[in-house]
Amino acid sequence: MRYARPKYVVTSVTALGGLLFGYDIGIMSSILQMDGFNEYFDSPDPLATGVIVSSLTIGCFLGSLLSGPLADRFSRKITIMLGALVCTVGSAIQFASISRAMLISGRFVNGLAIGFLSSVVPMYQSETAPPGSRGRMVSLQQWAITWGIFLAFGIDYGCSYIAGPRQF
Numbered sequence: 001m002r003y004a005r006p007k008y009v010v011t012s013v014t015a016l017g018g019l020l021f022g023y024d025i026g027i028m029s030s031i032l033q034m035d036g037f038n039e040y041f042d043s044p045d046p047l048a049t050g051v052i053v054s055s056l057t058i059g060c061f062l063g064s065l066l067s068g069p070l071a072d073r074f075s076r077k078i079t080i081m082l083g084a085l086v087c088t089v090g091s092a093i094q095f096a097s098i099s100r101a102m103l104i105s106g107r108f109v110n111g112l113a114i115g116f117l118s119s120v121v122p123m124y125q126s127e128t129a130p131p132g133s134r135g136r137m138v139s140l141q142q143w144a145i146t147w148g149i150f151l152a153f154g155i156d157y158g159c160s161y162i163a164g165p166r167q168f
Contacts (some may be wrong), residue, residue: 010128015121016145018145020087020113020149021114022129022150024056024152028052034168036163036166036167052104055111058108060111060112061116062111063115067115067119071119080117080121080124081118083113083116086112094106121141
């Protein structure tokens with residue numbers, strides 16, 4: 001019982017990486033249909049839309065390949081902090097996007113961060129949780145991903161009623 005509070009705090013904080021992953025997955029599905037997005041980015045054709053969407057996944061793939069060696073060399077905690085920093089940079093690039101290339105770059109950078117976090121967070125959670133609750137602790141990551149998708153859909157729905165580029 002003495003592990004109860006710290007294990008849930010550590011697991012909850014590290015699961016925020018899953019929330020970011022879910023949010024980034026869910027947010028683009030509705031944004032691509034918004035009039036403000038299409039006006040701002042000059043109605044991307046299917047190829048451009050595919051590149052915008054898949055740039056996150058490509059970043060995730062590369063980030064997950066890099067995360068193991070980084071976690072082994074610098075520690076799980078440092079890699080998680082690096083993932084949070086990279087996610088902040090990627091989000092800032094997306095927020096400041098004035099072109100498709102900048103949006104794609106920001107999504108790629110966010111993908112790198114999500115690759116770090118989705119690989120290292122469950123590893124860190126399983127290493128810090130007591131043996132009797134490891135499955136429950138690691139499953140919180142998946143639960144956070146689902147909540148991230150839900151939050152993205154809710155935010156998209158609310159923003160769909162805003163006119164112009166502020167919509168997305």
